[in-house]
Structures are given as structure tokens and as C-alpha cells.
Amino acid sequence: MGLVTDNLPGALLPLPGGGALLTAIDQVVNWSRANSLWPLTFGTSCCAIEVMMATGAARHDLARFGAEVARPSPRQADLLIIAGTIVKKMAPRLRTLWEQMAEPRYVIATGSCAISGGPFLYHSYTTIRGADEVIPVDVYVPGCPPRPEALLYGLLTLQKMIREGTTLARPGEVRKPVLAALPDGMTLHQVRAEIAELVQETATVDRAAAATVGASYASASRV
Amino acid sequence: MNATVATTLRARLDALPSQSLLGTQEYFVNMGPQHPSTHGVLRLVLKLDGETVHQVIPVLGYIHRGIEKICEHSNYRQLVHLTDRMDYLSALANNWAATMVVEKAAAMETNSRIEAIRTLVTELQRIHSHQLWWGVFGMDLGAFTPFFYGFRDREILTDVFERTIGGRLTMNYIQPGGVMHDIHPELVADVKAFLAVFKPRLDEYEALLSENVIVQERLRGVGVLTAQDAVALGATGPVLRASGVAHDLRKAEPYGLYGQVAFDVPVGSRGDCWDRYAVRMQEMRQSIRIVEQLLDNIPEGKHFLVKPAAKIKVKPGVWYSHLETARGVLGAMLVSTGGEAPYRVHFRTPNFNNLWAVTTTATGGRVADLVAILSSLDLVIPDIDR
Numbered sequence: 001m002g003l004v005t006d007n008l009p010g011a012l013l014p015l016p017g018g019g020a021l022l023t024a025i026d027q028v029v030n031w032s033r034a035n036s037l038w039p040l041t042f043g044t045s046c047c048a049i050e051v052m053m054a055t056g057a058a059r060h061d062l063a064r065f066g067a068e069v070a071r072p073s074p075r076q077a078d079l080l081i082i083a084g085t086i087v088k089k090m091a092p093r094l095r096t097l098w099e100q101m102a103e104p105r106y107v108i109a110t111g112s113c114a115i116s117g118g119p120f121l122y123h124s125y126t127t128i129r130g131a132d133e134v135i136p137v138d139v140y141v142p143g144c145p146p147r148p149e150a151l152l153y154g155l156l157t158l159q160k161m162i163r164e165g166t167t168l169a170r171p172g173e174v175r176k177p178v179l180a181a182l183p184d185g186m187t188l189h190q191v192r193a194e195i196a197e198l199v200q201e202t203a204t205v206d207r208a209a210a211a212t213v214g215a216s217y218a219s220a221s222r223v
Numbered sequence: 224m225n226a227t228v229a230t231t232l233r234a235r236l237d238a239l240p241s242q243s244l245l246g247t248q249e250y251f252v253n254m255g256p257q258h259p260s261t262h263g264v265l266r267l268v269l270k271l272d273g274e275t276v277h278q279v280i281p282v283l284g285y286i287h288r289g290i291e292k293i294c295e296h297s298n299y300r301q302l303v304h305l306t307d308r309m310d311y312l313s314a315l316a317n318n319w320a321a322t323m324v325v326e327k328a329a330a331m332e333t334n335s336r337i338e339a340i341r342t343l344v345t346e347l348q349r350i351h352s353h354q355l356w357w358g359v360f361g362m363d364l365g366a367f368t369p370f371f372y373g374f375r376d377r378e379i380l381t382d383v384f385e386r387t388i389g390g391r392l393t394m395n396y397i398q399p400g401g402v403m404h405d406i407h408p409e410l411v412a413d414v415k416a417f418l419a420v421f422k423p424r425l426d427e428y429e430a431l432l433s434e435n436v437i438v439q440e441r442l443r444g445v446g447v448l449t450a451q452d453a454v455a456l457g458a459t460g461p462v463l464r465a466s467g468v469a470h471d472l473r474k475a476e477p478y479g480l481y482g483q484v485a486f487d488v489p490v491g492s493r494g495d496c497w498d499r500y501a502v503r504m505q506e507m508r509q510s511i512r513i514v515e516q517l518l519d520n521i522p523e524g525k526h527f528l529v530k531p532a533a534k535i536k537v538k539p540g541v542w543y544s545h546l547e548t549a550r551g552v553l554g555a556m557l558v559s560t561g562g563e564a565p566y567r568v569h570f571r572t573p574n575f576n577n578l579w580a581v582t583t584t585a586t587g588g589r590v591a592d593l594v595a596i597l598s599s600l601d602l603v604i605p606d607i608d609r
Binding site: 044053 | 256259285287381391
């Protein structure tokens with residue numbers, strides 16, 4: 001028909017009753033939100049290079065998906081891409097940043113560290129085992145670090161979720177996180193329980209063994 | 224106004240020293256941990272008077288992951304992959320530092336092919352790292368074009384690494400006993416193609432940024448680090464060399480094949496931001512020289528001398544070895560009580576020492592200069608916190 005019907009999906013969707021206009025507005029608003037995500041520049045470690053920089057730079061060009069306007073201030077951003085490890089000292093800051101962002105806000109956790117603690121899952125006394133311990137996460141992008149293409153896929157997934165997601169009529173309603181990398185028959189709850197068990201195990205110190213090692217260190221000769 | 228109140232106010236104002244009426248006040252501003260110019264989660268507490276910086280207090284630990292502690296629970300082969308995540312822009316040099324100390328401790332041997340491959344890829348990554356620094360440095364000074372140009376050319380080199388190593392950033396390539404995979408048959412041709420593209424572009428970079436008057440004005444005489452201060456702080460790498468101290472472990476204590484290749488150590492004279500910039504630009508050209516000498520002379524032989532599943536055991540003792548990454552001297556210390564896992568591992572990382580240069584050089588300058596100084600130090604924050 002015209003520009004409106006071709007480019008704004010569902011804008012003129014005929015529905016019976018007064019709800020028709022509201023539904024159509026939901027779809028238009030969600031379509032706009034999905035295509036104009038403003039990410040917060042939040043990079044703590046290695047993933048920042050791949051996810052924040054390489055993805056935004058010349059070859060991978062995040063601008064193709066309307067998400068290149070990276071803002072340093074959380075008050076101007078609506079997408080938090082967690083790029084890197086979150087440790088105990090940083091966790092309250094991450095929470096503050098997320099709370100400062102205006103709603104609706106979305107979170108993508110990139111990399112093993114932000115998903116589960118990654119290489120620092122075992123024996124680390126500072127790493128938070130997954131950023132979702134601190135703030136709710138919408139999309140998980142696995143990798144160590146993920147390739148820029150992986151982030152683009154994560155972004156497209158988020159856009160899909162937003163288009164199908166929260167409505168203006170029910171603002172509190174949020175879709176469940178996408179768990180693309182989880183094997184069949186395994187739930188997020190099981191993964192969390194397993195991680196908690198591992199953390200408990202590595203936090204326990206065998207004092208007798210530690211004393212033996214200390215004694216042998218004292219007698220070790222300097223080479 | 225009520226006459227009594229006005230009189231009281233007048234009396235109070237008269238009682239104040241005249242300077243404090245017109246003078247300014249010192250105040251504190253937090254820069255970071257979430258800040259685009261600190262390149263990570265470094266937090267600087269700034270004591271300012273207007274735009275003038277009176278004191279810089281770095282606060283660390285926002286990305287302390289306990290890598291050294293995790294190394295105590297890893298065996299000698301496993302701990303190498305953790306070093307990737309310290310200075311991720313020099314991942315191969317970090318791998319090599321850990322490998323070097325393990326090989327020294329376990330008395331493992333290498334051959335000339337392994338050493339040649341290690342030298343070649345590490346030198347390529349020095350270019351890789353400096354390219355990123357150049358782009359980000361331009362961005363911090365307010366120019367966005369260098370960021371795109373730097374990454375455009377960096378991606379070509381990333382492809383070269385990906386073909387041989389498999390990784391784009393965290394490599395885990397250099398292992399005790401050799402290198403993980405033999406080099407890709409096309410590596411030499413790929414690198415030559417890259418150099419053919421990159422060498423003219425390096426001149427273009429110089430024309431674009433180095434010869435820019437605004438850049439020169441912002442960098443010359445800003446953030447001067449004297450040679451004495453640099454040595455006292457333990458600064459290394461381009462930061463130390465820009466201050467006029469020609470210290471480079473590749474020359475001072477040659478490892479790998481650095482003893483057999485010809486290259487110069489670029490040195491600055493004043494130790495300002497411009498010198499640090501110029502030294503890194505020259506280092507890229509020197510790295511190209513080293514790579515060109517090595518490319519056609521990679522000896523034949525095995526790329527891995529021990530069985531991949533073989534357990535490495537180390538007798539009790541203490542070992543230390545160090546090498547030159549793109550940012551300075553990376554030292555690795557190993558304490559063993561025997562067995563398959565170390566008792567204690569410590570890394571002396573270059574960024575930790577280089578960071579403190581900001582506390583002396585930025586004092587008395589402007590906040591905008593502080594950003595230029597921080598960027599000229601080329602800090603990687605997870606390398607500071609480990």
C-alpha cells in the first residue's frame with residue numbers, strides 16, 4: 001500500500017474492538033525500540049576489545065543494526081552489554097549503572113565470564129559467577145571472547161525479543177532470557193545449582209594439606 | 224533587605240580573608256571505574272581546582288580476578304591460558320613469559336623453529352597491539368577516524384592469527400615445549416600481503432595524525448616524565464624509552480631469535496606524550512623489520528617437542544624470567560615445592576608500574592591533558608589488577 005504498511009509491521013493490523021489501536025501502537029513502539037538500541041560503553045576486560053571495539057569498527061559495523069550510538073552515560077543508554085569479568089568490587093557499580101538506565105532497558109551478557117565466571121569459575125576468590133547474580137540478563141552470548149559476529153547474532157536475538165516482548169499495556173511483563181547455548185533437557189536452575197556446588201567446593205581449605213605444603217616450601221632450596 | 228541582616232552579612236564577609244572571597248576551592252571528582260577514557264575499569268580520584276589537576280589517586284581492584292591464586296591450582300600447562308586474560312592485547316607475549324619460566328624450571332628444550340615461530344607471532348602481535356593503541360589514542364584526543372583506520376588494518380592481521388592459531392584475541396598458542404599448532408602453510412604469504420598493505424598505510428597514519436598541528440600542540444610538552452622518575456617508578460617499555468632510557472629486554476637480554484635479527488630501539492628525549500607517541504610509531508616500523516627478516520628464514524623442524532598429554536613436573540625451587548611485551552617488561556616468578564602444580568606464581572606486569580607515571584605527570588596540568596597522558600601510557604587494566 002504505502003510506506004506505513006510496508007515499513008511499520010502491524011501498524012494497520014485490523015483487530016476488532018478498541019484494542020486494535022493499542023496493539024498496533026505496541027508493535028510500532030517495539031519495532032522502534034528494537035532498531036534504535038543505544039548501548040552503554042561498559043567494558044571491563046578482554047571482551048571489550050572484541051565486543052565493544054571490533055564490533056563497532058570498520059569491518060563488523062554495528063551501525064547496520066542501529067546500535068552504534070554508544071553512550072558513556074547510563075542515563076542515555078538502554079542496552080547494557082556486559083563485556084568482561086565482573087568481580088566483587090565491580091558488582092555494586094554494575095548494579096548502580098543498571099539502575100541508572102531508563103526503562104525499558106536490556107542486558108546482553110557477553111563472554112564466559114559474564115555468563116558463569118568462565119576461566120575464573122574455579123578457585124577464584126573475587127569473580128562473580130555470572131553477571132545474572134547481580135542484574136537480570138536478557139541474552140547470553142557465549143565465547144571467550146565471543147567473535148563480533150556472535151554479538152551481532154545476540155543483538156538480532158534481542159531485537160526479536162523486543163519486537164515480540166513487553167507491551168505498553170502490561171509494562172511489567174518481560175520475556176524469559178534466551179538460552180541458546182544450553183543443551184537439551186538442562187535448565188538454568190540446574191546450571192546455577194552446579195555452579196554453586198563448585199564454588200562451595202573450591203572455597204573450602206584443607207588445613208592439614210596446606211600446612212604440609214608450607215613446611216616443604218620452607219625447606220625448598222633456592223635455585 | 225533587613226538592615227540588621229545586611230550588617231551581619233557585611234561583617235561576616237569582612238571577617239573573611241580577602242583571597243577566599245575571589246579564590247576557588249579544591250574539589251574531588253571520580254573518574255571511573257565506568258569511564259570511556261580509562262580503557263577499562265580503572266578509577267582515578269582527581270583533586271581538582273577548576274580545570275587544574277592537583278592530585279591523581281588511582282584506585283585499583285575493579286577487575287582483580289585472582290589469576291595468581293588460580294595458577295596455584297592449575298598444572299604447568301593449564302596456567303598458560305590464564306595469562307591470555309591479563310594483558311589481552313599482548314596475549315602471545317604473556318603466553319611466552321609463562322612458558323619461558325616453566326621451561327626454565329622444568330629444564331625443557333626447544334628448537335630453532337619453535338623460537339622463530341614464537342618471535343614472529345609475538346612481533347606481529349606487537350604491531351597488532353600498537354595499531355589498536357593508535358586508533359584509541361586518536362579517539363581519546365577527539366578524532367574518530369584513527370579508530371576506524373586502526374581497526375580496519377588490524378582486522379587483516381587478526382585474520383592471519385586466526386588462520387594459524389584459531390583465536391582472534393586470546394591465543395593460548397605458545398606452550399611449554401613448543402607452540403600449539405604448526406604455522407599455516409599460507410602464513411608467510413598472508414603476512415607479506417599484510418605488510419604490502421600496511422607499510423604505505425603507516426605513512427598515511429603519520430600524515431593523518433602525527434603531522435596534525437592540533438595533535439602536536441596537544442602532545443608536545445604535556446605529561447613530561449623524566450628519566451629519573453621513570454626509572455624510580457619501575458616504568459618499562461615505550462614509556463621508559465620515551466624518557467630517554469634505551470632499555471629493551473629484546474636487546475638487553477635477547478630471548479627467542481631476537482639476538483639474531485637486526486633492529487633498533489627507538490628512544491625519545493623529553494618523555495612527554497609526543498615522545499611516547501613517536502616511540503610507538505617507530506616501534507611498529509622496527510617490528511616490521513624484524514618480521515621481514517624472519518619470514519623467509521623459518522627453520523624446518525618440529526613445532527612441539529613433548530607429548531601433548533605429558534605431565535610437566537618441576538623440582539622444588541624458585542625461578543624468574545622476563546621478556547618485553549608491547550607495554551614493557553613482563554616478569555613471571557614461579558615457586559615450586561615439587562609436583563605438578565606451582566606453590567606460588569607471581570607476575571610482574573608492566574602496566575602496574577607504568578600506571579603510576581600518571582600521578583606525577585598529570586599533576587599541575589588540565590583534565591583534558593590527563594586523558595592524553597592516560598592514553599599515551601597505553602594501559603590495560605586487567606594487567607594491572609590481574
